[in-house]
Amino acid sequence: MKFVLPLLLLISGFAHAYKPEVGHSKILPLAHKLLQTCNLSAGTFYSKSDIKIMTKASAGMDSGEVDFSPETGKNPFSIWSRIMNWHFYNKDMPSGETFLWLFEKSYKNTWMLLAQGYKQTKNNTHKLTYLGGMAHFIEDMANPAHVIPAFHMIGIKDGIDDFEPDHETLTKRINGQYLCNTLNKATINSDPISIRNWSVEQTYKELEKRIPHCPDLKWGDFYDKAKKGQFFGDFHTNPTRAPSIHNDQKYTSKTFYIGDKGKLVSNTDSNLVCDFKDNDPRYIKFITQLFENAIIADALLLISQQPFLSNKL
Numbered sequence: 001m002k003f004v005l006p007l008l009l010l011i012s013g014f015a016h017a018y019k020p021e022v023g024h025s026k027i028l029p030l031a032h033k034l035l036q037t038c039n040l041s042a043g044t045f046y047s048k049s050d051i052k053i054m055t056k057a058s059a060g061m062d063s064g065e066v067d068f069s070p071e072t073g074k075n076p077f078s079i080w081s082r083i084m085n086w087h088f089y090n091k092d093m094p095s096g097e098t099f100l101w102l103f104e105k106s107y108k109n110t111w112m113l114l115a116q117g118y119k120q121t122k123n124n125t126h127k128l129t130y131l132g133g134m135a136h137f138i139e140d141m142a143n144p145a146h147v148i149p150a151f152h153m154i155g156i157k158d159g160i161d162d163f164e165p166d167h168e169t170l171t172k173r174i175n176g177q178y179l180c181n182t183l184n185k186a187t188i189n190s191d192p193i194s195i196r197n198w199s200v201e202q203t204y205k206e207l208e209k210r211i212p213h214c215p216d217l218k219w220g221d222f223y224d225k226a227k228k229g230q231f232f233g234d235f236h237t238n239p240t241r242a243p244s245i246h247n248d249q250k251y252t253s254k255t256f257y258i259g260d261k262g263k264l265v266s267n268t269d270s271n272l273v274c275d276f277k278d279n280d281p282r283y284i285k286f287i288t289q290l291f292e293n294a295i296i297a298d299a300l301l302l303i304s305q306q307p308f309l310s311n312k313l
C-alpha cells in the first residue's frame with residue numbers, strides 16, 4: 001500500500017488538470033443550451049436535472065468523486081479505476097497499452113464498463129450517470145494532448161489547461177444559429193463510440209489548420225506525433241534552443257507549449273518559425289474552437305441517445 005498514497009495525491013491533481021470552471025462541468029450544460037437554441041427535440045427531452053446528473057458524472061470522472069454503486073460489476077467511477085486507467089487515446093493503438101503492466105494508458109476498460117452499465121441498467125439515474133461518464137471522454141478528445149497523445153498530469157502541463165475559452169464568443173455562437181448547421185450535418189449513429197470518434201476526428205482537423213500569420217506552420221506543429229508502435233507522442237520540442245516563456249517563467253527546456261511566448265520552430269525545417277507574443281489572441285481563438293467542438297460533440301451525444309432513454313418518464 002505504500003506506493004498508493006503518493007499515487008492518490010498525484011491523482012487528486014487530475015481533478016484540477018482541466019480547470020473545473022472552464023472544463024467538464026461547463027460543457028454539457030452548454031450543449032443542452034445549444035439543442036434548445038436549435039429547436040431540437042432533445043433540448044426539451046432532457047430536463048435540467050438530467051443534465052445535472054450527467055455533468056456531475058462527467059466532471060467527477062477525473063477525480064473519482066462520483067458517489068456511485070453499480071448494480072453489477074466494477075465501478076468505472078471509482079478513484080481506483082481512475083488511477084489504473086488513464087485518459088489518453090491513440091487511434092493507431094485502439095487496444096491501448098499498459099505502463100509497468102499495471103496502468104492502462106488508454107481509457108478503453110473504463111469506457112467498456114460505462115457502455116455495458118449503460119446498456120444493462122434500467123435505472124434512469126444510473127443510465128444518465130453512465131452516459132455522463134462517456135461524455136467525459138468525448139470531451140477529453142477535444143484536447144489535442146489526449147489524442148496525440150502527449151503525456152500530462154499534475155506538474156506536467158498540457159498547455160491548454162491554463163486557458164479560459166472566450167466565453168463571450170461562445171455564448172454568442174450558442175445563442176445564435178451559428179452551430180445548428182453543424183449539428184444537422186454531422187452523421188452519427190446510435191453508438192456513443194461514434195461520437196467519440198467524431199470528436200477525435202474534429203481535433204485532428206483543427207491540428208491540420210494553418211496558424212494565422214504563420215501559414216507555413218499548422219497547430220499540429222505544437223506536438224510531435226507518436227512513433228510507430230509507440231503509444232505516446234509528445235509536446236513539440238524545438239530543434240534549436242529557442243527560449244520560451246510560460247506564465248512569466250522562462251523555460252530552458254526546448255519544449256514549446258500552446259500558450260507559451262516565444263518562437264515555435266518547425267521540426268522539419270528550422271527556418272520555419274512562428275513568433276508568439278504574451279497572451280497571443282491566436283491561442284484563445286484556437287482553444288475556443290476546441291471547446292466549441294466539445295460542446296457540439298456532447299450535443300450530438302444527447303441527440304443520439306434520446307431514443308434509448310425514451311421510456312424514462
Ligand SMILES: [Zn+2]
Pocket residue numbers: 061062087136140
Ligand atoms: Zn479525463
